[in-house]
Amino acid sequence: MTHHPVIRRNSGYCHCCRNEVIFESTHDWLRDYYKCSVCGSIPRQRHLQYILDKYFQGWDGLAIHESSPSADFIRRYSGDNYSSSQYFPEVPLGSYHQNIRCENLEILTFPENHFDIFITQDVFEHLFSPATAAREIMRVLKPGGVHVFTAPKHGFLKFSRCRATLRDGNVVHLEEAQYHGNPIGDGRSLVTWDYGSDFEFLLQEWCGFPTVTYVTRDPSIGIDGEYLEVFVTRKI
């Protein structure tokens, strides 16, 4: 086994496990390697949790839905009002597969005005129709409700770029195919969109509601690295 030297190490407070911990990275790509020694969380997960703790106090008692969770950091503090879902193409929408509810973000089976908080973490860059999903999420949120989410936003890109689209049910690649790891299915998911500096404008156009973008760099809460923005779209 190769031993990788630790290149970053500091103590601090982790919002994912709510402990005083050591944050450590063995790689300069902090986004995926700067981990909490107790819960294994990475910076974007801690940032999202930090935004919830800081700006949405009492969030854990609200009606929360999390799409495609890759960890239990939200669920572990939430009450009975927490629910989650994954998309399984072969399972009828709204029904359960191995105890997991199947939902497609582009055609949610929930009624309108249903949730206080809707969470997606690194999901939006894998959707064929993020516009439809953004509208659907706003539909199922209560008035005043929020979509709290992460997605990589490329500062160097002026305009968001669609990498792959669907035509007659077939994937058509407009850019070279790129994949990210995925905890379910065949373990990888296609990147369909590179979001650029117009991302918030697009969101407004797509769903009709404004988005606030949070940028935080603070090693004392384990938040440092690239692509860590947390977006909050509010159904005002």
Ligand SMILES: [Zn+2]
């Ligand atoms: Zn932790």
